[in-house]
Amino acid sequence: MSQDNPKTRRQPPRRGGRGGGPGMMAGAEKPKNFKATMRKLVKELSQYKVRIIIVFIFAALSAFFMILGPKILGNITTELFEGLMNKIRGTGEGINFDSIKQTILFLLGLYVCSALLAYIQGWIMSGVSAKVTYRLREQISMKINNLPLKYFDKTPQGEVLSRVTNDVDTISRTLNQSLTQMITSVTTVIGVIVMMFTISWQMTLVALLILPLSAVLIALVVKQSQKYFKKQQDYLGHVNGHVEEMYGGHVVVKAFNGEEDSIKKFNEINNVLYDSAWKSQFLSGMMMPIMKFVGNIGYVLISILGGWFAVKRIITVGDIQAFIQYVRQFTQPVAQIANIMNIFQQTAAAAERVFEFLEEDEEIAETPNPVKNVEHNGNVEFKHVQFGYDPDKIIIKDFSCKVNKGHNIAIVGPTGAGKTTMVKLLMRFYDVNSGEILLDGHNIKDYSRYDLRENFGMVLQDTWLYNGTIWDNIKYGRLDATDEEVLAAAKAAHVDTFVHMLPDGYNLMLNEETTNVSQGQKQLITIARAILADPKVLILDEATSSVDTRTEVQIQKAMNNLMKNRTSFVIAHRLSTIRDADLILVMNEGDIVEQGNHEELIERDGFYAELYKSQFEEDFVETEELI
Ligand SMILES: Nc1ncnc2c1ncn2[C@@H]1O[C@H](COP(=O)(O)OP(=O)(O)OP(=O)(O)O)[C@@H](O)[C@H]1O
Numbered sequence: 003m004s005q006d007n008p009k010t011r012r013q014p015p016r017r018g019g020r021g022g023g024p025g026m027m028a029g030a031e032k033p034k035n036f037k038a039t040m041r042k043l044v045k046e047l048s049q050y051k052v053r054i055i056i057v058f059i060f061a062a063l064s065a066f067f068m069i070l071g072p073k074i075l076g077n078i079t080t081e082l083f084e085g086l087m088n089k090i091r092g093t094g095e096g097i098n099f100d101s102i103k104q105t106i107l108f109l110l111g112l113y114v115c116s117a118l119l120a121y122i123q124g125w126i127m128s129g130v131s132a133k134v135t136y137r138l139r140e141q142i143s144m145k146i147n148n149l150p151l152k153y154f155d156k157t158p159q160g161e162v163l164s165r166v167t168n169d170v171d172t173i174s175r176t177l178n179q180s181l182t183q184m185i186t187s188v189t190t191v192i193g194v195i196v197m198m199f200t201i202s203w204q205m206t207l208v209a210l211l212i213l214p215l216s217a218v219l220i221a222l223v224v225k226q227s228q229k230y231f232k233k234q235q236d237y238l239g240h241v242n243g244h245v246e247e248m249y250g251g252h253v254v255v256k257a258f259n260g261e262e263d264s265i266k267k268f269n270e271i272n273n274v275l276y277d278s279a280w281k282s283q284f285l286s287g288m289m290m291p292i293m294k295f296v297g298n299i300g301y302v303l304i305s306i307l308g309g310w311f312a313v314k315r316i317i318t319v320g321d322i323q324a325f326i327q328y329v330r331q332f333t334q335p336v337a338q339i340a341n342i343m344n345i346f347q348q349t350a351a352a353a354e355r356v357f358e359f360l361e362e363d364e365e366i367a368e369t370p371n372p373v374k375n376v377e378h379n380g381n382v383e384f385k386h387v388q389f390g391y392d393p394d395k396i397i398i399k400d401f402s403c404k405v406n407k408g409h410n411i412a413i414v415g416p417t418g419a420g421k422t423t424m425v426k427l428l429m430r431f432y433d434v435n436s437g438e439i440l441l442d443g444h445n446i447k448d449y450s451r452y453d454l455r456e457n458f459g460m461v462l463q464d465t466w467l468y469n470g471t472i473w474d475n476i477k478y479g480r481l482d483a484t485d486e487e488v489l490a491a492a493k494a495a496h497v498d499t500f501v502h503m504l505p506d507g508y509n510l511m512l513n514e515e516t517t518n519v520s521q522g523q524k525q526l527i528t529i530a531r532a533i534l535a536d537p538k539v540l541i542l543d544e545a546t547s548s549v550d551t552r553t554e555v556q557i558q559k560a561m562n563n564l565m566k567n568r569t570s571f572v573i574a575h576r577l578s579t580i581r582d583a584d585l586i587l588v589m590n591e592g593d594i595v596e597q598g599n600h601e602e603l604i605e606r607d608g609f610y611a612e613l614y615k616s617q618f619e620e621d622f623v624e625t626e627e628l629i
């Protein structure tokens with residue numbers, strides 16, 4: 003039986019401070035170690051080296067061809083202008099349409115080449131980025147299967163989910179767009195500056211002077227708006243978290259009359275969000291107008307200068323036209339470079355999280371030579387087992403016991419005694435610190451995990467159900483079971499008695515939180531699943547704790563049949579249910595304090611007898627009260 007936990011849990015609130023802000027100010031997120039992460043990313047990309055180099059060359063060439071455009075167009079304008087002037091003056095030949103035609107054709111060729119290169123480059127890069135992200139997702143998925151349970155104990159599910167989706171997405175987008183955009187932008191900026199210088203160095207200097215001016219103005223605005231952006235992101239996180247909490251825990255909120263407080267708190271954070279959001283949006287909205295304004299001043303200056311030069315015949319009319327076009331082409335890539343630098347930061351942060359995850363300690367590797375073809379009977383032996391979830395905090399100190407095949411073992415003890423822990427060790431969800439656990443004469447570490455777990459069927463305290471119909475959930479126990487077998491298991495576990503009262507019967511979809519069936523019904527479904535799995539060793543951890551006593555007795559009967567020829571571990575708080583066990587292990591604080599069958603333990607008049615009596619007295623008092 004597969005032992006992953008298919009039930010989806012609630013996703014924790016999304017981290018604040020991600021995405022959101024438009025343009026240059028998006029995300030204040032910074033990686034811890036930009037260089038190291040980038041090195042890893044480059045390594046990840048290195049197998050596509052050749053393709054990426056081709057992409058870079060094509061992108062640069064494509065941008066370069068585009069840059070030539072205005073200069074050539076300018077030549078045409080000059081040709082027209084000069085020709086016209088000659089005509090007016092009556093000197094020379096007039097407009098040379100042949101040469102213009104040729105130039106236009108050449109230009110057209112350039113543009114087509116540029117578009118073609120851009121197209122090929124985009125095609126190659128999309129392929130590379132899709133492959134890289136495919137591999138990353140694959141690695142993450144493999145990693146999830148190899149992580150020890152300890153990791154899942156400490157990491158919320160949403161964390162992992164966000165790595166698989168958001169972070170990998172961010173990397174993909176950067177590879178796909180930003181990387182080549184960076185090449186194009188840098189080429190464009192350099193190319194444009196060179197072209198402008200070839201036209202007129204004085205005008206170029208004027209154009210370049212505009213840059214620091216707008217940079218200063220923008221820096222001022224950014225400084226202000228960054229503050230509000232940060233606040234907006236933080237409070238967006240708070241609002242999300244609050245809503246999530248209220249939604250997920252609405253029963254608790256209602257039960258303790260927390261609605262008013264909750265609304266008050268929501269209004270408070272929502273107000274802060276409103277305030278910071280509109281300020282940051284307004285300020286970032288001001289960026290474009292400011293840049294345009296400064297840009298326009300630049301135009302005016304350049305036009306005056308250009309006109310004067312033209313009159314003095316220092317430069318041609320077409321050159322002025324080309325120059326103005328270059329100035330227009332210039333600001334955009336500069337802004338883009340700034341933007342992409344920011345995106346690189348975010349990407350590094352995302353990549354860092356992904357790599358961090360991929361570098362997490364893995365579950366202890368499978369043995370290279372697992373024992374095979376062992377005849378499984380269900381003999382289990384614990385030998386001086388010592389274990390703690392945290393190596394410094396030992397929970398199971400020295401646990402030894404031998405269980406023969408077909409025996410019915412009950413484990414009892416107070417809450418927190420370590421009963422569930424023992425079961426988890428047996429299934430090898432965790433590895434023992436010292437000592438060993440044997441299954442049919444072999445250390446459980448010598449089996450492959452798959453072979454080992456195939457021996458066990460379990461019903462745990464926290465029921466494992468996944469999004470799917472009741473039928474599918476039962477069938478998960480043994481996927482090749484026939485319909486009759488599934489139905490028989492459902493009947494034995496008394497699922498059949500309640501299922502017909504549900505709206506869709508066996509086809510009822512269990513929802514994400516499995517709130518549409520009762521706690522006891524959930525337990526019955528998981529019992530049916532274990533019955534269907536027909537394992538060598540059956541583990542029932544408080545399997546019927548939420549079921550009414552009458553049904554419990556009925557299930558017990560069905561179970562007795564099921565448990566006849568197999569080893570079973572039954573953990574129960576209601577001691578009346580385990581009276582017939584072959585061996586009762588009484589646990590306290592991680593150790594077996596007593597063992598024996600019911601009669602022996604009662605006779606002994608120790609811990610078990612005390613536990614039993616206290617329950618019996620309670621029952622007795624309850625019955626008395628009823629009478
Ligand atoms: N995943 C975990 N990480 C760290 N400590 C844990 C973890 N699970 C359980 N513990 C601790 O181990 C001890 C034993 O827990 P265990 O679940 O085995 O108790 P139990 O006997 O099954 O109790 P109950 O009767 O309430 O089910 C407890 O003190 C608990 O706090």
Ligand SMILES: [Mg+2]
Binds near residue numbers: 421422423463543
């Ligand atoms: Mg338990």
